[in-house]
Amino acid sequence: MRIDVVTLFPGLVRECVSVGVVGRAQKRGLLQVYTWNPRDHTHDPHRTVDATSYGGGPGMVMMIEPLRRTLAAVSGAAAEPAHVVYLSPQGARLTQDKVVALAGLPRITLLCGRYEGVDERVLAHAVDEEVSIGDYVLSGGELAAAVVIDALGRLQEGALNDARSALEDSFSDGLLDCPHYAKPVHDAWGSVPEVLLSGDHAAIARWRRQQALGRTWLRRPDLLAGRDLDAGSQALLDAFRLNHAKASDGEN
Numbered sequence: 001m002r003i004d005v006v007t008l009f010p011g012l013v014r015e016c017v018s019v020g021v022v023g024r025a026q027k028r029g030l031l032q033v034y035t036w037n038p039r040d041h042t043h044d045p046h047r048t049v050d051a052t053s054y055g056g057g058p059g060m061v062m063m064i065e066p067l068r069r070t071l072a073a074v075s076g077a078a079a080e081p082a083h084v085v086y087l088s089p090q091g092a093r094l095t096q097d098k099v100v101a102l103a104g105l106p107r108i109t110l111l112c113g114r115y116e117g118v119d120e121r122v123l124a125h126a127v128d129e130e131v132s133i134g135d136y137v138l139s140g141g142e143l144a145a146a147v148v149i150d151a152l153g154r155l156q157e158g159a160l161n162d163a164r165s166a167l168e169d170s171f172s173d174g175l176l177d178c179p180h181y182a183k184p185v186h187d188a189w190g191s192v193p194e195v196l197l198s199g200d201h202a203a204i205a206r207w208r209r210q211q212a213l214g215r216t217w218l219r220r221p222d223l224l225a226g227r228d229l230d231a232g233s234q235a236l237l238d239a240f241r242l243n244h245a246k247a248s249d250g251e252n
């Protein structure tokens with residue numbers, strides 16, 4: 001997959017995506033990340049990319065012309081047309097479903113705003129969709145772009161050493177992940193749950209599913225709200241809730 005990033009801070013984005021699984025995906029040729037600085041597409045000595053906002057008020061707006069030229073250069077750099085995503089708090093909230101959909105495209109362009117954002121006409125004419133990474137405000141789209149690249153990069157075929165990791169992620173089936181343990185079995189901070197040492201793979205799978213369901217119910221009930229659980233999952237969750245109620249009673 002090819003990702004082009006339009007940003008006033010190319011170094012920030014590159015640095016963020018140069019390590020770990022996603023850095024390795026680039027070295028393996030599974031993912032290409034290119035950065036484009038709108039300042040390189042200005043024609044004035046000050047390399048101006050922003051101007052004051054019509055109507056007044058604080059903050060600057062990224063102007064059309066440098067972005068139009070930059071996006072034209074991005075378009076010309078590869079054969080496939082790119083799906084253009086603008087990162088902003090006004091966008092639709094990013095979900096794992098969206099991540100999976102974007103990760104399947106051959107090419108996307110990420111447009112990062114700074115200041116008060118980009119001229120609205122850029123959004124209308126050069127952007128396919130607007131994406132937010134959560135309900136809070138960042139000082140620019142770069143960290144959000146890095147989040148998107150990380151989430152997409154690790155899903156590229158061959159990026160994860162064990163493809164099961166992606167399948168077992170939180171959210172890959174709409175649930176939070178189960179707890180994980182490594183050695184030692186016994187520690188001053190507690191012991192590994194017995195079932196994980198049992199070698200009974202069916203029992204382990206059941207326990208993990210139950211933990212995933214239980215944690216989702218405890219921490220993110222919104223994820224379960226719109227969902228019909230199959231009878232097996234419902235039974236596991238009911239048992240978890242019963243246990244949880246008993247354990248909380250014991251505390252009082």
Ligand code: 6GU
Binds near residue numbers: 089138
């Ligand atoms: Cl994508 N950009 C900015 N600037 N702030 C954000 C965001 C994006 N998502 C959440 N907050």
